[in-house]
Amino acid sequence: MTVVVLDNGGGLIKAGIGGEREPLTVIPNCLARPVSSKKFLTGDQLLSPTEDLTSATVRRPFDRGYLINPDLQSTIWAHLFSTLRLTPSHSSLLLTEPLFNLPSIQRHTDELVFEEFNFKALYVADAPGLVHLYEASRRPYGLVSKSQCSLVVDCGFSFVHAAPVFQNFCVNYGVKRMDLGGKALSNYLKELISYRSINVMDESFLMDHVKEKLCFVSLDVQRDLMIARKRGNDNIFKCTYVLPDGVTYTKGFVKDPAEADRYRTLSDGATGLHTEKMETDQQEHEEKLENKNKIDLTKNEFSLTNERFLVPEMIFRPADLGMNQAGLAECIVRAVNSCHPHLQPVLYESIILTGGSTLFPRFAERLERELRPLVPDNYRVKISTQEDPILGVWRGGSLLASSPDFETMCVTKAEYEELGSFRCRKRFFH
Amino acid sequence: MDEDMSNSARRMSTRTRRVAPKMVAALASNDNRTQAVLARLEALENDNPGLETVEVNDDSDASLDDDDEQVKRQSKGTKRKTRQAKALENAKKAPRTFHELLHEANLESLPRHVPTYLRAAVGPPSSVARRHFCTVCGFSSNYTCVRCGTRFCSTRCQNIHNDTRCLKFVA
Numbered sequence: 001m002t003v004v005v006l007d008n009g010g011g012l013i014k015a016g017i018g019g020e021r022e023p024l025t026v027i028p029n030c031l032a033r034p035v036s037s038k039k040f041l042t043g044d045q046l047l048s049p050t051e052d053l054t055s056a057t058v059r060r061p062f063d064r065g066y067l068i069n070p071d072l073q074s075t076i077w078a079h080l081f082s083t084l085r086l087t088p089s090h091s092s093l094l095l096t097e098p099l100f101n102l103p104s105i106q107r108h109t110d111e112l113v114f115e116e117f118n119f120k121a122l123y124v125a126d127a128p129g130l131v132h133l134y135e136a137s138r139r140p141y142g143l144v145s146k147s148q149c150s151l152v153v154d155c156g157f158s159f160v161h162a163a164p165v166f167q168n169f170c171v172n173y174g175v176k177r178m179d180l181g182g183k184a185l186s187n188y189l190k191e192l193i194s195y196r197s198i199n200v201m202d203e204s205f206l207m208d209h210v211k212e213k214l215c216f217v218s219l220d221v222q223r224d225l226m227i228a229r230k231r232g233n234d235n236i237f238k239c240t241y242v243l244p245d246g247v248t249y250t251k252g253f254v255k256d257p258a259e260a261d262r263y264r265t266l267s268d269g270a271t272g273l274h275t276e277k278m279e280t281d282q283q284e285h286e287e288k289l290e291n292k293n294k295i296d297l298t299k300n301e302f303s304l305t306n307e308r309f310l311v312p313e314m315i316f317r318p319a320d321l322g323m324n325q326a327g328l329a330e331c332i333v334r335a336v337n338s339c340h341p342h343l344q345p346v347l348y349e350s351i352i353l354t355g356g357s358t359l360f361p362r363f364a365e366r367l368e369r370e371l372r373p374l375v376p377d378n379y380r381v382k383i384s385t386q387e388d389p390i391l392g393v394w395r396g397g398s399l400l401a402s403s404p405d406f407e408t409m410c411v412t413k414a415e416y417e418e419l420g421s422f423r424c425r426k427r428f429f430h
Numbered sequence: 431m432d433e434d435m436s437n438s439a440r441r442m443s444t445r446t447r448r449v450a451p452k453m454v455a456a457l458a459s460n461d462n463r464t465q466a467v468l469a470r471l472e473a474l475e476n477d478n479p480g481l482e483t484v485e486v487n488d489d490s491d492a493s494l495d496d497d498d499e500q501v502k503r504q505s506k507g508t509k510r511k512t513r514q515a516k517a518l519e520n521a522k523k524a525p526r527t528f529h530e531l532l533h534e535a536n537l538e539s540l541p542r543h544v545p546t547y548l549r550a551a552v553g554p555p556s557s558v559a560r561r562h563f564c565t566v567c568g569f570s571s572n573y574t575c576v577r578c579g580t581r582f583c584s585t586r587c588q589n590i591h592n593d594t595r596c597l598k599f600v601a
Contacts, residue, residue: 030477058477069525100547102535158475161550173545176552184474191473192568195595204477221561225569306568319560322467326555334552 001120002091003401004081007127007394008073009096010062011157011182011356014394015080018094018401023394024084029076032056032205042079046205052250055202064179065098065158070108074116081117092121092410094401096393099126099161099175103422110421114413121410123400124428128152128163128170130396131354135386136168137399143350143382149343150350153332154393155357157182160315160328162335164347176335178325180318182357186211188321189311197302198243206252210241210304211311213254216263216361218309219369227266228306236262237308242301255301263308264361312360316370329370348375351383354392358385463579566590 003018009029016023027047031040034056045051061073081088093113097106106124113119131152136145144150149166158181164174190207193200200207218224228237239260244250254260318325326334336347353364364383375381386392400406411424537546564571565580566587573582578596582588 060477063528064475066528068528068531100550102531104531104535175550177550178552187474187476229569310563310568319555323471324554326552330555331552
């Protein structure tokens with residue numbers, strides 16, 4: 001019997017067959033309707049390069065990380081299963097749910113799985129447990145698998161969770177959550193660009209792309225702000241993004257990737273930088289002038305400077321935005337402190353970063369700089385990133401689904417019909 | 431507070447008496463400012479603001495209701511629904527926001543030791559110090575707009591702010 005593994009995130013659905021290394025597909029968990037058409041597009045249609053998603057209307061089944069619209073989710077799943085040629089009535093399902101899911105949402109999910117799609121069996125997993133499982137299996141002699149505990153920091157689409165995991169189970173009283181995720185970051189960027197250069201308030205997909213391509217985490221905000229203030233060529237953060245015009249290209253792109261990557265030279269210190277600068281100064285200066293003229297003429301591109309690092313900065317200091325919440329480093333410290341003192345040194349030494357928002361360049365480095373002063377001196381801090389943070393949870397699920405006891409852990413359709421949703425849920429311990 | 435103010439105002443100079451109500455208003459507007467900040471944060475979770483809610487609902491309402499009515503007429507021939515009944519039905523159909531679901535789940539009633547969504551929140555930061563960034567250009571800002579409380583860094587940015595955004599978020 002096949003096991004369908006579904007990491008049903010607020011932003012992306014990762015779907016595939018249990019036991020395989022790669023998921024069959026990764027699609028946005030939303031419906032979108034381009035201005036030109038009346039039909040909502042879903043799944044792989046959204047990813048096709050020919051589709052023009054400019055100013056598309058977006059509907060998502062998730063709000064603040066939780067499933068609020070089961071009907072919409074059912075449409076998306078139905079399309080997903082039919083394109084992947086999966087038959088729900090002959091397979092069981094491993095589904096991820098957000099931590100602290102509300103009972104009413106759990107009931108709706110169960111109805112969806114058993115009554116609408118007729119899956120044979122269901123296992124509900126939480127993301128931190130699966131990430132831990134995957135990391136432990138990758139390094140059988142590493143600290144994570146030996147101590148059987150880790151601290152999983154999941155920076156997702158809707159929120160950030162710092163979750164201690166012990167013996168493959170998420171320690172739920174230790175979990176700490178920040179209500180800030182990739183979606184808020186994209187929207188913040190959208191707001192900044194719309195105010196400062198060009199109105200992009202409706203371009204969700206485009207802004208996601210800008211964020212992924214151009215944003216990075218600053219290691220020293222004050223210094224970087226000084227640099228971003230400079231004019232002309234000294235300003236190594238300045239870069240230009242070209243908007244789609246709908247004729248020659250339907251997707252936006254970074255105008256000069258080399259220019260956008262210049263910030264990477266910064267990390268080693270500013271001395272080597274200047275000499276390098278002087279040589280290429282003149283050429284680039286001429287190019288710059290051309291670019292500036294182009295910006296004035298065509299009006300379909302915008303340039304970014306300090307927005308590039310001020311946007312991911314929100315994860316580290318949400319208070320700057322007026323949000324009454326602690327930053328990521330403090331979030332981790334509080335999560336660890338709520339665990340047993342014997343666990344604490346081990347947890348600090350096995351921090352695993354996962355989730356799409358950790359893909360910002362230098363995310364881990366900055367986190368370590370923020371975290372180190374908050375952790376007692378005699379503890380080591382070790383932060384490891386996953387090789388593919390977006391798929392980490394799914395791979396853990398795939399691993400779990402291929403384990404021999406998986407069948408016995410599931411709730412079958414017969415049991416669900418006999419006992420109902422609430423009693424069945426007791427089995428999953430969360 | 432208000433009573434105290436009015437009592438003491440009798441012994442104040444005329445100028446103070448004139449200014450006092452304005453001060454009260456300013457204090458009240460502080461609340462407006464926090465509300466504006468909250469509204470801004472709320473907006474960060476929006477998908478496609480404005481356009482979506484209006485258009486989609488209109489579309490789905492129209493199509494769904496037409497279908498329903500056609501089916502009903504064909505099958506039973508029941509009488510047309512009133513507007514009120516339609517509105518009620520739409521309210522039932524419409525997906526509720528997460529906050530409504532959260533409110534319904536009544537997590538406050540659970541005993542203190544049960545970890546829930548509410549207790550998992552990180553809570554306020556340990557230091558109250560916050561950095562301020564200019565809302566116009568993004569650099570660190572030293573000045574606050576006296577009317578609406580947003581930050582700016584220079585006269586140039588102040589002018590831009592006054593022309594475009596000032597008091598747009600408040601009220």
